[in-house]
Amino acid sequence: MPDPGVSGAEPLSLAAAWGLVPAVLAVVAAALVLGTVFAIVDNVAINGARVRSAAEPFRTSLRWLIQQRRTTLSPDRLLWRAGIVAVPVLAVLSLAVVPIGGRTLLTTSADLVWFNAMEALLWAAVWLVGWGPNAVHALVGGYRFLAQGLAYELPLMFALITAGLGADSLRTTGIVAAQENLWFVVTMPVAFVVFLASAAAFTFWGPFAAPAGADIASGVISELSGVDRLVVQAGRAVFLGAAAAMAVALFLGGGAGPWLGEPVWYLLKTFAVMAAVAAVGRRVPLLRPDRFVEFAWMVLVPATLLQTLMVGLLVIWGFYP
Amino acid sequence: MDSRGWARALSPAEAGLLLTIGTLPAPLSEAADLLWSQMPQPRHRQAIDETGVGGQLDAAVAALSTPSAYEHHVVGPAAQLSQGSEASHRSDGGHHGGMHDHEENEEDADPAHELNHDHQNPVQHTGHDMGGHGMDHDGHATDEHDGHDAGGHEMDHSDHEMGGHGGHDMGGHAHMHHGGEVAGLAMAGTAPDRDGLQLDELKVALGPVLAGWPTGLVLKASMQGDVLTNVSLSWICGVEDDHHLRQDSRHRSTLLLVDALAQFALVAGWPHAARQARHARAALSSDDPDERRRGRRRARAVAQTIRRSPLLAWSVGGLGDDRGHAEEPDTRQACRTGDVLERVRALCTVVIGDDPSMETVPGVGPEDVEFLLEGAELAAARLIVASFMFETAPTVVHSGAGHA
Numbered sequence: 001m002p003d004p005g006v007s008g009a010e011p012l013s014l015a016a017a018w019g020l021v022p023a024v025l026a027v028v029a030a031a032l033v034l035g036t037v038f039a040i041v042d043n044v045a046i047n048g049a050r051v052r053s054a055a056e057p058f059r060t061s062l063r064w065l066i067q068q069r070r071t072t073l074s075p076d077r078l079l080w081r082a083g084i085v086a087v088p089v090l091a092v093l094s095l096a097v098v099p100i101g102g103r104t105l106l107t108t109s110a111d112l113v114w115f116n117a118m119e120a121l122l123w124a125a126v127w128l129v130g131w132g133p134n135a136v137h138a139l140v141g142g143y144r145f146l147a148q149g150l151a152y153e154l155p156l157m158f159a160l161i162t163a164g165l166g167a168d169s170l171r172t173t174g175i176v177a178a179q180e181n182l183w184f185v186v187t188m189p190v191a192f193v194v195f196l197a198s199a200a201a202f203t204f205w206g207p208f209a210a211p212a213g214a215d216i217a218s219g220v221i222s223e224l225s226g227v228d229r230l231v232v233q234a235g236r237a238v239f240l241g242a243a244a245a246m247a248v249a250l251f252l253g254g255g256a257g258p259w260l261g262e263p264v265w266y267l268l269k270t271f272a273v274m275a276a277v278a279a280v281g282r283r284v285p286l287l288r289p290d291r292f293v294e295f296a297w298m299v300l301v302p303a304t305l306l307q308t309l310m311v312g313l314l315v316i317w318g319f320y321p
Numbered sequence: 322m323d324s325r326g327w328a329r330a331l332s333p334a335e336a337g338l339l340l341t342i343g344t345l346p347a348p349l350s351e352a353a354d355l356l357w358s359q360m361p362q363p364r365h366r367q368a369i370d371e372t373g374v375g376g377q378l379d380a381a382v383a384a385l386s387t388p389s390a391y392e393h394h395v396v397g398p399a400a401q402l403s404q405g406s407e408a409s410h411r412s413d414g415g416h417h418g419g420m421h422d423h424e425e426n427e428e429d430a431d432p433a434h435e436l437n438h439d440h441q442n443p444v445q446h447t448g449h450d451m452g453g454h455g456m457d458h459d460g461h462a463t464d465e466h467d468g469h470d471a472g473g474h475e476m477d478h479s480d481h482e483m484g485g486h487g488g489h490d491m492g493g494h495a496h497m498h499h500g501g502e503v504a505g506l507a508m509a510g511t512a513p514d515r516d517g518l519q520l521d522e523l524k525v526a527l528g529p530v531l532a533g534w535p536t537g538l539v540l541k542a543s544m545q546g547d548v549l550t551n552v553s554l555s556w557i558c559g560v561e562d563d564h565h566l567r568q569d570s571r572h573r574s575t576l577l578l579v580d581a582l583a584q585f586a587l588v589a590g591w592p593h594a595a596r597q598a599r600h601a602r603a604a605l606s607s608d609d610p611d612e613r614r615r616g617r618r619r620a621r622a623v624a625q626t627i628r629r630s631p632l633l634a635w636s637v638g639g640l641g642d643d644r645g646h647a648e649e650p651d652t653r654q655a656c657r658t659g660d661v662l663e664r665v666r667a668l669c670t671v672v673i674g675d676d677p678s679m680e681t682v683p684g685v686g687p688e689d690v691e692f693l694l695e696g697a698e699l700a701a702a703r704l705i706v707a708s709f710m711f712e713t714a715p716t717v718v719h720s721g722a723g724h725a
Binding site (some may be wrong): 046047048063066067068069070136137140143207209210213214215216217218221222223224225226229282283284285286287288290291 | 331332333334335337359360361362363525531532533544546547586587588589590591592593594596630632633635636637698699700703704
């Protein structure tokens with residue numbers, strides 16, 4: 001098997017280059033920017049491309065900041081709060097391995113696994129947000145999220161690992177480097193689409209919003225108000241932003257591009273992915289989890305496996321440099 | 322509301338403004354009070370009447386930014402709130418958008434001080450904490466708070482933690498047991514489920530005011546997991562037509578059809594289509610003939626979108642099929658409507674008007690639908706209810722003050 005040589009050398013992480021505190025602040029700032037941009041794009045898409053609604057995320061956040069935190073009768077306060085706080089924390093942590101500007105905050109030998117782990121921990125967080133308030137709709141929403149998780153998790157893992165396989169590296173910087181000649185989206189279209197759909201699913205957004213569906217009074221988030229709601233909604237937006245950025249690293253060649261600097265290209269591509277996701281995701285009806293599970297296992301799992309197999313064969317034939 | 326960029330709240334926690342339209346009959350005003358008791362501050366409650374709706378909405382939003390929007394808190398930067406963000410409406414556009422129904426919008430705040438004061442004290446304190454457990458929010462039935470809050474509760478507890486409570490483990494008890502008390506509320510009991518297993522059951526109620534739900538309709542059931550059993554569906558009160566609906570019957574039925582499509586799209590998780598349908602509805606109820614023509618065009622467009630969507634068909638097809646149903650009441654044998662998808666497509670076809678054999682969709686009563694809900698999951702039950710056009714309830718008893 002050809003060794004592209006990217007997996008051996010330890011690349012310099014942001015934390016090593018700048019010191020830990022500035023690097024963490026930079027990642028948090030990037031998270032806020034990505035989350036805000038996603039919220040804006042999403043709101044414009046919801047409101048039928050009304051540009052005025054771009055201000056809505058700011059107005060709403062302000063409202064949540066000064067709103068009373070509501071409670072319910074005998075909630076499981078500890079677990080509820082833990083779940084609420086975990087959502088944005090996991091979102092920011094997942095961004096720690098996304099190479100915006102060519103470097104990641106952390107460099108582990110298995111960035112892809114790290115990203116996947118943050119998303120998997122979200123299962124617990126979301127379920128606790130549903131469990132905590134001791135309310136029927138929230139709990140039903142929590143269970144729906146787990147059911148949906150059964151559907152998207154395996155295809156998502158296969159999609160992630162396909163990119164790692166093509167680059168012969170689990171480091172995101174290594175994966176970006178391996179796409180110098182050809183973006184992975186060309187040889188891994190299925191993995192690309194599945195990755196983005198899974199991102200919508202693990203943030204229960206758009207057609208995968210059943211855990212927060214209108215039929216159960218917005219489910220897991222139905223009992224949240226004030227700063228609690230702000231934190232959870234912001235976490236979801238950051239997660240979607242981080243996933244868009246990750247998609248750029250894995251499939252769209254990272255910051256590669258002519259004339260403009262690497263971070264500029266990186267952000268432009270990320271925003272384009274966000275716009276595409278919002279435009280498509282807000283136009284389709286909900287995919288009910290009970291139907292989607294079947295589709296995921298019967299179609300998506302085999303499809304992503306075939307994709308992985310195909311990439312594996314290309315690797316053996318030396319297609320990738 | 323859409324034209325103001327306001328969103329409808331799906332739960333009281335999300336709401337800031339509660340708008341009620343016209344005079345509410347007693348069961349609905351009780352529901353509105355309960356809803357109000359569960360809304361976080363700052364909040365505002367406003368009754369809208371037929372004169373100067375726009376001005377009243379502006380006033381409601383302005384009120385949100387005043388200190389009176391907070392009852393117990395010292396006011397801080399409340400002024401910033403003025404944009405009020407979203408109003409959430411419950412039935413607003415969606416329903417008989419009009420005056421004499423109650424629509425409950427929820428957003429924030431309120432000067433309507435005097436009004437509130439009555440309930441505020443009682444409700445706020447007891448009510449507040451009782452707040453949101455259970456189904457209530459959407460679902461407060463007039464029926465009992467204890468009833469369902471307790472509800473939410475129980476489920477979890479007996480489910481997971483206290484397996485041993487009351488007849489939990491013993492298969493043999495046919496009826497519900499109370500497994501003990503948590504926070505002063507009875508625990509859920511157990512009952513045989515649809516597969517004959519002994520499972521926890523929780524008494525729930527949906528309605529009478531709920532997003533995407535016919536206002537005034539109440540569903541009471543036991544819930545095991547998210548499966549409904551012992552379902553009863555009934556009107557607790559009817560709603561009066563708004564002035565747009567008090568027109569010739571053909572136009573009236575078009576408006577109701579478009580309302581039904583908007584409601585269905587909301588429940589089916591298709592906010593984009595729901596928004597388009599509400600736009601069409603708003604244009605259709607205009608007095609300007611050009612605007613109405615535009616409304617008809619938009620209504621046809623959204624109906625086409627819904628009728629053609631393969632994703633929707635895949636997602637909701639096969640639910641709530643009323644053919645060959647063992648428990649079907651005899652009265653319904655004659656008018657079978659198929660499954661959720663077929664009913665919704667029939668709605669669309671009538672709106673589009675391209676099939677002369679389909680002039681209208683028959684209205685149904687709760688008793689025609691009830692049997693389909695038995696054993697349905699919560700999501701399916703909501704879709705089934707949303708796929709029918711209900712005959713308006715016999716307008717009731719307490720239909721408030723007459724209108725001009």
